[in-house]
Amino acid sequence: xxxxxxxxxxxxxxxxxxxxxxxxxxxxxxxxxxxxxxxxxxxxxxxxxxxxxxxxxxxxxxxxxxxxxxxxxxxxxxxxxxxxxxxxxxxxxxxxxxxxxxxxxxxxxxxxx
Amino acid sequence: xxxxxxxxxxxxxxxxxxxxxxxxxxxxxxxxxxxxxxxxxxxxxxxxxxxxxxxxxxxxxxxxxxxxxxxxxxxxxxxxxxxxxxxxxxxxxxxxxxxxxxxxxxxxxxxxxxxxxxxxxxxxxxxxxxxxxxxxxxxxxxxxxxxxxxxxxxxxxxxxxxxxxxxxxxxxxxxxxxxxxxxxxxxxxxxxxxxxxxxxxxxxxxxxxxxxxxxxxxxxxxxxxxxxxxxxxxxxxxxxxxxxxxxxxxxxxxxxxxxxxxxxxxxxxxxxxxxxxxxxxxxxxxxxxxxxxxxxxxxxxxxxxxxxxxxxxxxxxxxxxxxxxxxxxxxxxxxxxxxxxxxxxxxxxxxxxxxxxxxxxxxxxxxxxxxxxxxxxxxxxxxxxxxxxxxxxxxxxxxxxxxxxxxxxxxxxxxxxxxxxxxxxxxxxxxxxxxxxxxxxxxxxxxxxxxxxxxxxxxxxxxxxxxxxxxxxxxxxxxxxxxxxxxxxxxxxxxxxxxxxxxxxxxxxxxxxxxxxxxxxxxxxxxxxxxxxxxxxxxxxxxxxxxxxxxxxxxxxxxxxxxxxxxxxxxxxxxxxxxxxxxxxxxxxxxxxxxxxxxxxxxxxxxxxxxxxxxxxxxxxxxxxxxxxxxxxxxxxxxxxxxxxxxxxxxxxxxxxxxxxxxxxxx
Numbered sequence: 163x164x165x166x167x168x169x170x171x172x173x174x175x176x177x178x179x180x181x182x183x184x185x186x187x188x189x190x191x192x193x194x195x196x197x198x199x200x201x202x203x204x205x206x207x208x209x210x211x212x213x214x215x216x217x218x219x220x221x222x223x224x225x226x227x228x229x230x231x232x233x234x235x236x237x238x239x240x241x242x243x244x245x246x247x248x249x250x251x252x253x254x255x256x257x258x259x260x261x262x263x264x265x266x267x268x269x270x271x272x273x274x275x
Numbered sequence: 276x277x278x279x280x281x282x283x284x285x286x287x288x289x290x291x292x293x294x295x296x297x298x299x300x301x302x303x304x305x306x307x308x309x310x311x312x313x314x315x316x317x318x319x320x321x322x323x324x325x326x327x328x329x330x331x332x333x334x335x336x337x338x339x340x341x342x343x344x345x346x347x348x349x350x351x352x353x354x355x356x357x358x359x360x361x362x363x364x365x366x367x368x369x370x371x372x373x374x375x376x377x378x379x380x381x382x383x384x385x386x387x388x389x390x391x392x393x394x395x396x397x398x399x400x401x402x403x404x405x406x407x408x409x410x411x412x413x414x415x416x417x418x419x420x421x422x423x424x425x426x427x428x429x430x431x432x433x434x435x436x437x438x439x440x441x442x443x444x445x446x447x448x449x450x451x452x453x454x455x456x457x458x459x460x461x462x463x464x465x466x467x468x469x470x471x472x473x474x475x476x477x478x479x480x481x482x483x484x485x486x487x488x489x490x491x492x493x494x495x496x497x498x499x500x501x502x503x504x505x506x507x508x509x510x511x512x513x514x515x516x517x518x519x520x521x522x523x524x525x526x527x528x529x530x531x532x533x534x535x536x537x538x539x540x541x542x543x544x545x546x547x548x549x550x551x552x553x554x555x556x557x558x559x560x561x562x563x564x565x566x567x568x569x570x571x572x573x574x575x576x577x578x579x580x581x582x583x584x585x586x587x588x589x590x591x592x593x594x595x596x597x598x599x600x601x602x603x604x605x606x607x608x609x610x611x612x613x614x615x616x617x618x619x620x621x622x623x624x625x626x627x628x629x630x631x632x633x634x635x636x637x638x639x640x641x642x643x644x645x646x647x648x649x650x651x652x653x654x655x656x657x658x659x660x661x662x663x664x665x666x667x668x669x670x671x672x673x674x675x676x677x678x679x680x681x682x683x684x685x686x687x688x689x690x691x692x693x694x695x696x697x698x699x700x701x702x703x704x705x706x707x708x709x710x711x712x713x714x715x716x717x718x719x720x721x722x723x724x725x726x727x728x729x730x731x732x733x734x735x736x737x738x739x740x741x742x743x744x745x746x747x748x749x750x751x752x753x754x755x756x757x758x759x760x761x762x763x764x765x766x767x768x769x770x771x772x773x774x775x776x777x778x779x780x781x782x783x784x785x786x787x788x789x790x791x792x793x794x795x796x797x798x799x800x801x802x803x804x805x806x807x808x809x810x811x812x813x814x815x816x817x818x819x820x821x822x823x824x825x826x827x828x829x830x831x832x833x834x835x836x837x838x839x840x841x842x843x844x845x846x847x848x849x850x851x852x853x854x855x856x857x858x859x860x861x862x863x864x865x866x867x868x869x870x871x872x873x874x875x876x877x878x879x880x881x882x883x884x885x886x887x888x889x890x891x892x893x894x895x896x897x898x899x900x901x902x903x904x905x906x907x908x909x910x911x912x913x914x915x916x917x918x919x920x921x922x923x924x925x926x927x928x929x930x931x932x933x934x935x936x937x938x939x940x941x942x
Contacts, residue, residue: 197710198709198711198712198736199712201710201711201712202712205711226723227723235714236712236714237713237714237715238708238713238714238715238716238717238719238732239719239723240713241707241708241711241713242708242721242722242723242730242732245707245708245777245782246721246722246775246776246777247776248776248777248782249776249777249778250776257776258778258781
């Protein structure tokens with residue numbers, strides 16, 4: 163419960179910071195659209211973290227169109243892949259949990275592996 | 276060249292007539308003949324009978340072509356059908372003289388096709404529509420007789436193509452209430468039927484197989500300078516499925532391009548429009564003889580034609596942008612030219628255009644039908660399913676573009692309903708991509724695996740625009756959220772049963788949150804929200820009661836199965852047997868706290884757990900009827916007593932919490 167509250171507080175703090183710093187890019191139409199934006203970017207970072215630390219085999223990543231020149235691309239194919247691996251466990255946590263944590267901490271989240 | 280023989284035209288005509296009667300007789304009695312012969316144990320082979328009957332029809336056509344040629348030769352020799360006989364008052368009919376004709380060449384129906392094309396050319400060249408009408412009296416019958424005749428069709432359309440396309444403009448009535456006379460309608464119908472039949476014909480075999488209508492003829496059809504007339508052939512032609520889908524797709528693109536380029540797509544104005552009654556009548560005529568609408572309607576009926584147009588990854592978006600628009604109406608007229616100019620000339624001068632052009636008639640129903648057809652292919656791995664998925668992508672992008680350009684404009688109701696239809700049909704796909712932003716929407720096979728069905732993967736920003744346009748009224752929100760409630764039940768069940776790692780509940784919840792936000796932007800009044808809630812309950816119940824009877828959750832489900840089930844539930848039959856009165860009555864009388872207690876996600880979650888077999892309700896439970904949960908006080912009571920009981924690894928409360936978290940409805 164305490165962790166959840168902390169995560170929420172952190173999320174609020176990050177959101178406030180985000181609102182102040184994202185004037186350069188196209189402003190989102192609603193805070194939730196901003197959330198989809200953050201979640202999309204967080205997903206890329208999480209999967210990149212998996213590949214870089216061999217939690218997801220590089221050969222497996224290379225078999226998908228969303229992986230190019232060693233980098234995870236923020237494409238429709240990546241979102242589709244994430245949808246079918248939401249409950250797959252990577253290093254002890256499901257992709258969904260990884261993604262939620264990274265989104266809550268975005269853009270300050272760093273790969274902990 | 277064949278052999279020239281001498282013939283008596285009148286005898287030839289009689290022979291044609293008798294052959295025709297023979298063919299008709301055989302065709303009519305063929306089933307009976309076959310049945311009787313079999314019953315009597317006859318050893319006569321009757322299987323070749325249909326072939327013989329078809330050959331008899333060919334003989335009729337051949338003889339008909341020879342008869343036409345024989346009469347033509349007689350006329351060239353100075354014979355006239357009516358003449359004056361010596362000693363007789365008035366006109367008498369003359370018997371034509373014997374003539375010599377090439378029996379083989381004129382016996383080919385291609386020859387008749389050429390002759391009919393020439394007849395059409397001569398008739399349409401006539402300045403007076405009345406002359407054209409008389410000259411064309413025999414044409415419909417000939418076209419009908421040769422509908423399935425490749426030689427005739429090839430010859431006729433090669434010769435008549437560009438002219439036939441202008442038939443409507445040559446034939447329309449210059450006055451009167453109807454735009455076309457009965458005879459003209461008959462000609463247009465026959466030409467339309469002939470063109471549709473020709474469009475579906477193929478010649479050659481193997482690699483050489485190709486459309487009967489050569490590319491050049493097809494190009495004249497689509498490149499016509501008179502799109503309105505072409506549209507009339509399609510309007511009076513047969514139902515969409517009788518046409519070749521490629522030709523209809525080409526025609527649709529041509530019509531939409533012509534419309535965008537400002538070409539004449541409306542029927543001609545007949546005379547000066549003197550009063551606003553005239554002007555208003557002309558608007559009605561425009562709506563009735565709407566060429567673009569006619570082509571869109573046929574392409575929609577065809578289905579594949581609509582998908583060819585919008586499902587093309589290169590050009591589909593361009594046409595989707597033309598269709599997803601608020602411009603689908605007749606142009607209206609300038610009232611200042613008529614009586615209203617006298618009513619208030621001062622303020623008109625002060626603010627030109629202060630009156631909207633009146634008389635605009637909505638024509639968006641064909642557009643909406645076309646959009647629906649474009650997304651309606653059966654789901655799967657086929658090219659048709661691929662085009663359908665791309666159509667969804669393009670429609671969503673076009674809607675987002677429209678909303679960006681016209682932030683304050685709501686699309687016409689019919690088009691909005693086509694968007695709702697799309698959102699409903701592809702709900703699980705939309706849910707899968709609603710939470711993450713990414714670079715570009717595409718259609719793809721799930722998991723980039725050729726064995727998986729095609730699916731649209733649409734960016735959240737575009738989904739939001741699509742729902743923002745589609746859902747405007749409380750009842751629309753209610754119906755859509757009701758559909759989601761139904762799906763949430765499936766998602767809960769799927770989360771337990773599906774061995775794949777997809778989290779359907781969470782995905783469905785993410786999309787639900789988006790809908791909820793869009794609804795919040797509308798700030799509906801309390802009374803309206805009650806309507807919304809009622810619609811939602813009815814819809815959810817109809818989905819669950821209508822869809823689940825046929826579904827079995829007893830077998831292990833493979834990846835993608837749940838998506839299939841979610842799709843199958845997209846259009847549930849309304850189950851009139853199911854009684855919704857009690858649920859509605861209950862929350863009407865107990866109002867707020869009842870709703871707060873049971874009308875959120877508890878009921879769909881409970882329903883899902885029952886469907887998955889995780890909860891077996893007691894036999895005497897009043898809140899379950901035929902496996903469908905009814906939202907009653909008894910249900911709320913049961914739930915409160917079982918909130919900490921574990922079902923498939925989670926307590927009931929945890930299941931509900933997960934659904935609420937996903938929907939971002941938590942406090």
